[in-house]
Structure formats: C-alpha cells, structure tokens
Amino acid sequence: MNNSIQIEKLSVPRHLDSAEAADFLAAVEIHRQAELRRWGNDDLAYTPEEILASEQDRYERHIHLLAKKADQVVGHCHLILPVEDNQHLLWYSLAVGTQREGEGIGSALLAATEQLAADEGRTTLTFETSHPVASLAAERLKPISGVGELPADSREVRFAQRAGYLLEQVERFSRCELPIDPQLLVEQQGIAERVAGADYRVLYWRNHCPEEWLEDYAYLQSRMSTDAPRAGLAIEEEPWDGARVRQSEELALALGRTTLVAAAQHLPSGKLAGFTVITGLAHRQDMVFQDNTLVLREHRGHKLGLLVKVANLRSLAEQMPQVRRIYTWNAAENEYMLAVNIALGFEPAGYTGEWQKVIG
Template identity: 30%
Template sequence: MQIRVLDQADLGDDELRARGEVWAGADLVGRESLPQRTPGEYVGAMRTPDPGERQLLLEASADGRLLGVAELWVPLLDNTDKAWFELHVDPLARRAGVGTALVRRVEELARAEGRTLLLAETHLPADEREDHGHARFARACGYERASVEVVRHLDLPVPDERLQDWVDEAGAERRGYRVETHADGVPDSLVASLCVLLGQLSVDAPSGAVDFEEEVMTPERLTAAVASATAMGRTRLETVAISPDGEVVAQNTLLVPSRLDSTEVVQWGTFVHRAHRGRRLGLAVKAAGLRAAQRATPGARVVVTQNAEDNAFMVAINEQLGFRPVELTAEFARHLPA
C-alpha cells in the first residue's frame, strides 16, 4: 500500500471525481437514506479552496486501486495550533489498515505544520454514539470525543402562511431591524460587519471540550465561499438582520441547489451578535431564509442542519420550525505528541 500527498491542481476533474466517489461511497455506509454530497460537489469543493487555510489531499492505493482518501485543512489566520481532517475508506478495503495508515500520515503532516491538536468529524447513529465502529476506530487511534452535534432535517415545502407567522412572531422590523436575503454575496456596505459576526461564531457557539480563537473572516474568504458554493452547483443565500446603524447583527446561510438533480438545502450556519440576543433575531433570519430558499428552489424537499446538542437556544428555534433529529455528528480530538 502507498500513501501519497497530492496537489489537487495537478489532477484532472475525472481524477478528482474518482476520489470523490470513494468519499461518497464511504459516507453512504449505514446512511443510505440520508442526503449525501455527490462526487461532483466534491470536485467543486476541492477546486475552490478557502484562502484562510491550506488544504492537503491524501490517498491510499495498492496495485493501481484507490483504497481511501483523506483531506487535511490547516488554518493560516487563526487557531494555528489546530488542524482538521476527514477520512474516507472504500467499504471493500476496510479492516485492512488503510484508515490507520492514512490517519498516521495526516498526523505527520499536521505536526510538520506545527499543529498540536488534530480534529476530525464523523456521523453516528443517535443510539450508537459510544459503540459505533467509527467511534471505536477513533478511540483506537488515540482520539477522544470532544463534542456532539445533532443533525436535523426539515421537510419542504413549509406553507407560506406558517413562514409568515414566524416572521411576524419574530417582529424584527418592529424592533428597528431590517431583514434582507442576498444571493451569492452581500452588498459592499455589509461585508465588514458580516465578517466580524462570522468570526465570533467559533468563540460563542458551544464547542465541547475544545476552545477556539475568534476566526479571522475576510472579504476574500467570503468571496471564496461563494465561489465554492457555485462550483458545487449551489447558490449561497445570506439572510441578515441589519441594525438601525447599518451593521449586520444576525445571519443565516443556506446553500440551495442550482442543479435539477438535487433537492437538498444545506443550512450552513445561523448566528446572532452577542450584543443583540434575546430579540428573536435568530427566528427572524431563519424564517426569512427558509422563505427565500423555497422561492429560489421550489423543487427542494429537505433542509439539513446541525447544532451542538447543548445549544439550547438554537435547538429550540429548530424544533419550533419543525426540524427533526436524524443522526449525530461527533467531533474527535487528539493532542499530538511532539
């Protein structure tokens, strides 16, 4: 077996798609009825990296057969003690040391980047958070569970009158806020305050056993995020609440399909500025965002979101909107030896 670090810029789309097929096939096991990222979306994401991090692609192969892939992300602007990775092994190649070999090579690369904490996520059934094979594998590799998020789905369409009831209940305009939805970027006048708000998310959102620094979000990174969504066949809808002084103080990001073969909307994040909480702005931007998503993609059939299980405020809003739990996403962490 060989482990290689690849430069995705040197790979053609068909070569990247082959790695995306391994990614998708591994992610499908035990989750056959749940929405999946397609190999085409994988190619789009790998072609449009975030300028705020270094992205490395690894593969394991033997006798010309691709056995597994891993992706490593190394932050460059903040949280420079950390790195994140994902691991995907062809189901037919499991239990042969492929995953362990990829993990150890990822760890070597992270240490070479000066990182001391390595994090990885995996999906788990709600009733198998301790005993599922992914959790057992993580522990065997020296990783401990750091946090758990609950993945929830909302079936679409939601009746327009119900959405309007939630908008009215939130009453953002009565409180002096303006709620707007923008596709593929926001006006220049909103970029700076939106970047500040998005940077606070990593500090204020519950993160379990790991502490994070405030993220350095830049206009260039926002532009890259839009480009990534477009490359994946999606439109990025940003719904914002704007304070009377013109600052973005709440946001909701939805990635809606722009291709006819997808019916899944991904809720990327929702956040309210710490100085403006307790005013129903979370409900306001979520409800307005859902309405915009349905109008933009009437064929969409489900919204996928996830929140820390102890994020009581956001969980309550999701439950009010009708989101139902379907699985868990667990983050595992390992402090790397020097």
C-alpha cells in the same frame, strides 16, 4: 501479489477528464460510497468538481493522502490546514473503501496524517464521525461537553478512542421536508416580530453581499468563530474582513453554489445584529443546507434567530421552489437554536461527533 498498504500524497489534477485524474476520482468515490453506506443516499457527499474547486481557497491548504493496495486506491484522507489563522490546527476526513474495514487501512492513513501534522507543526487534530439516529444503541458515549450522545459500540467511535482522540462535542444533524406549511411560517414570523419589536428589520441578498453591509457581515463571520458553541474544541478566532467575504463568495460561485442570506439590522445603531445562510448545490436541485446562523450576544433575547430563519425559508420557497428537503447541524448544547429548528419542522436525522487530539 503485494497486499501491503502504500500511503502516498495525491497530486490533484487540473482537469477531471485527464488521465492523471483517475486516482483523485477513485478517492472521491470512496467517500461517496461511505455516505451511501451510512445514510442510504449520497446527499452529503462532495462531488469531484466541488473538491477540485475548493483547492482555490486562499485561506486553506488542502492535502490528499491515498492508501493503495496492489496499485488500487483503497482509502483516502483529505487534510485541511488553515493558512491565515488557527495554524495549530489540522482538520481531516478519512474514508476506507467498501468491504475494506479491518485491513488496517484506516490506521495506516491515520498514522501518516499524524506524522504529516507533526512535520507541519500542527499540534491539534480534529475530525468528525457521523451516526444515523437508528444507530444509537443501549450503550452510549457522552462528549466532554456533557450534552448529546453517540453509539459507544460504533466502529468509528471505537477507532477514534483507540487512536487517543477525545469526544469534545456532539452535534445534532436534522432534516426538514419541504415545502413547510406557509401558515406555520406566518405564525412563527409573527412570534419573532412581536418580540423583536420595531428596533430590527430583515435584509436579504443572494450570492453577493451589498457593499454597504460588507464590513458588518465580515464582523459577523469573525464572531461566528468565537460566539457559536465550541465546547472544548481548540478553535481560535478567524479574522474576517471584506476581502475574505468576497473571496468566500467567489469560491461559492466557483463551486456552483447558490447562497441565500437573511440578516437582522439593528435600526438604532444601523449595524447588522445577526444572519443566517442557506446554501444550494449546483448538482442537486432537490436539497439545500441550512448553514451558519448567528446572533451577536449583545442582541440575543429578541428572537432574531427565529426572525432571520423564517425570513430565509420564505425566501427559499420563493426563489427555489423545487427544493424538497433541507439539512442542518447544531451543537447539542445550543438549546435555543434547536428549539427554533423544531418549531419550524426539523427532525433529528443523526448525530455528529467532534473529536480532537493534541500531539507533540
């Protein structure tokens, strides 16, 4: 039997019920099993349908590498290459099959990934490692940003360090059980409204941004790429316009997602000053994700982050009352937004390491 590791590009199938979908489905299952091992559930695992639909994104190019032994899929690396911006960057997610650690599969996939990056002219590679709260041991590793910690003795951390990656940033992964006490939301809304005053109001939409706010919303999305804490990650501005917003909305619908947005409008100028997004998944009625939240720097200090988050959580309770938990991520140095989440009932569930390597 040939036990050598073969690395090959995966041809993404057009349909999941076709014969050529077998390797793709096996690769997706490897990632799902990795999430099960890490968290004890597959809440954070992408489905085959979601990954297949994500190939439609015009602003990203996706490449899939398979590791095989004796024609069996034993590892997978999903590579994402920005198309319109950040053309120096390659982001990837790598997973090895159950009970396959220590066989050199991850190293083989990583070597192929870095070679592909060099061939594509991508000089900066980034990937994430995830760690439950309970995994934090006595020996901990701080990122270059100086805020947050990861377990220094974890297999993933050691793998990244051996490969020459630097831990640039740590994010806190948080969870909140729903429903939130309505009285708590009323109290937090009152706090936010007293500070925000009469200069701001909250706007809402579901799945589709109203045409009158489209360009403002696109501007907020562009600023998300520059104003959110990035530590030393070499991420450049993502230029957004109305067309890109519409494409992202179309993609979300193709993925079967429900998107709830609450935005703060600055009444004197008429412009949007901040926003927050909650995303629901087609295949999970019990959980959602608290996604991007941003308040423009020139409007900070008015508790607009709290204002829009409370508003969207109340909207969630009205529109999707069956949801029982919500997840979110925040940079460990983002003290204000972490404090907002804690006030709303979020608790730490784990930590995510943002690793980066410059090649060439």
